[in-house]
Amino acid sequence: MTARPDDGPDAADPDGDPDALARACAKAMWADDRASPGLGMTLESVGAGRAVLSMTVADSMVNGHGICHGGFIFTLADSAFAFACNSHGDRAVAQHCAITFLRPGRRGETLRAEAVERIRTGRSGITDVRVTGTDGTVVAELRGTSRLTGGRFFETEG
Secondary structure (H helix, E strand, O other), rough: OOOOOOOOOOOOOOOOOHHHHHHHHHHHHHHHHHHHHOOOOOOEEEOOOEEEEEEEEEHEEEEOOOOOOOHHHHHHHHHHHHHHHHHHHHEEEEEEEEEEOOOOOOOOEEEEEEEEEEEOOOOOOEEEEEOOOOOOOOOEEEEEEEEEEEEEOOOOOO
């Protein structure tokens, strides 16, 4: 993991830096995540309502057309979505996601997924994720709707 969730103020401090809280949430999630690192993903950065992950298309990810299987591209985008919508201390899950593939991912290419939360209201949120290839061209766009579960990453005193 290349995320730097250790720096910044105490994550449980509600008056602390929101980006430090996001890094602490990411550290907690990454510790229990077997899928993302298992696919070779790297958590490059995380902040309040945003996250960037990358993944190199391995030989085992290529389908019968000789291109990256769309499920792996979706999984990269979904992981970025998860880290972005779980960055505020509240636990969230995907309620709905839709992806549009615009060009294939290629064997050996490093894909980069950048997630940006557009809105959080009540228990729901909307996050957009853009997946780009090594050359910066758009591979896919995902829009995800999140739903808060009622759980929190850290207990606050009080």
